[in-house]
Amino acid sequence: MTDPAALDGLPLPEQRHAAIGHDAARAAILQQLAEHRLPGAFLVHGPQGIGKATFAFEMAAAILLATGDETPERVLEQVVALSHPNLFVLRRRAKDAKSYYTAIRVEDVRELRDALHHTRGRAGHRIAILDSIDDCNPSAANALLKTLEEPPADTTFFLISHRPGQLLPTIKSRCHIIALRPLAESEVARVVSTDLPELTGESLDRALALAGGRPRRAFETLALGEDTALGALISWLRDPLAVPPGAMLPLAETIGADPQGPDMSFAREILLDWLADEARNAAIDQTSRLRLASATELWDKANALLGEADSVNLDMKQTLVVLFDAIRKHRQATALPIEPE
Structure with missing residues (x-):
């Protein structure tokens, strides 16, 4: 499954292993995990391009590792490949070889719901990531609400949103809210330098100046x-x-x-x-x-x-x-x- 919002030549969120920044949010979720009180759903929101999806995959890997019985290397390998039996990812689906559907459809959400109610393939918690919930059409959003109202046992949703104000209030009320903020310029520089280590000087300064705390914007500016x-x-x-x-x-x-x-x-x-x-x-x-x-x-x-x-x-x-x-x-x-x- 590919990401319709992917930038050419750059790693996908699930391939980055860990998000840069967002330390307070990370600590809060890890504390909930340690205390065995994970909620049924997190709504992770903030401006587009600050690493929300990367953060969600990092937290998913931490939860799968803490609640499962596999090595960190094996869990990370499966998260990167989107092959872990307890990890479910919902994005806009490919329509054909050249295009994607313009929205996450109700049938996509129902397929996810049915998969989550099947017998799990491996010990441990299950994670469902919607990247992003903003892409759900009204029918899909209502179907998702029904799932959140009666969530499967030992399952946590990560709903990623760039525009939380447009979501159904009833969906937001079912979620633990995690607000992520734009990164510091030094953190954006770390993201850019990790992917483009050869980039220096005026080009890097120009990208950072226009990024506004969003690594994605820096990469778009460089293009x-x-x-x-x-x-x-x-x-x-x-x-x-x-x-x-x-x-x-x-x-x-x-x-x-x-x-x-x-x-x-x-x-x-x-x-x-x-x-x-x-x-x-x-x-x-x-x-x-x-x-x-x-x-x-x-x-x-x-x-x-x-x-x-x-x-x-x-x-x-x-x-x-x-x-x-x-x-x-x-x-x-x-x-x-x-x-x-």
Whole structure:
């Protein structure tokens, strides 16, 4: 079973052995395991790309080892291969050789439920990982709720969510909530350096600066060359005053050409992350009230523009032009004066 969200050339979550960071959450679950009081389900949530699935597989291996009768090497080997009889993983299924279903379907959840009610193939606890529960369509979510209401004995679910606010309240009420946060920059650097040990210098710094505590974002950023539209956007955000305003028009036209496409989706994340960082840094900077007021106004304006474009189907290219202009004006208004020599 493959992961439809996998990045080319990088290990899958089950292949990473252990997550970097998230020490408090790890300690809490291991304490519950040691005290034999594991809940029926954990809801592991947080921003996408911070290692939630890797963390879930690490905890699954720890539980399988503590409750089973096999060596650590054997358990880890089976988790990596997704071949442990007591480990069940549910992701969006392959539709054909080239594509995946757009959602986890009710039949997928029922198949998981039936498998969990069969006689177990090995001693110990059983683990079911849904990566992610956000992918469940409404029928699948309702079927999952019924399973959580009457869970099989000695079974723990790890439900991974990037958007817990959109989940059924009744599902959340059945789970022990584990909130994972973005990693420190040093931790993101460890993840990136583990997979790409040859990466150093400006390329690494650029990836870390755009990662926002999410290793996945760092890897996605590295895949963007300077000659791509998204690469040009990232370069421009480093210094919005470095190019004349008219130079951003072709960029807006390229990125906004497909409002629902992957480039536009990634561009929105990049822009909103930059705006959030700008507001955060302005709040820390006690020397400039103007910068904080401008950054806050810019954040509100950006969200209003993008929300309006979504709700009434406005031209996303024009929306980006307005947003780029607003970012440039913000930088002009808050730029530090040049000190005389």
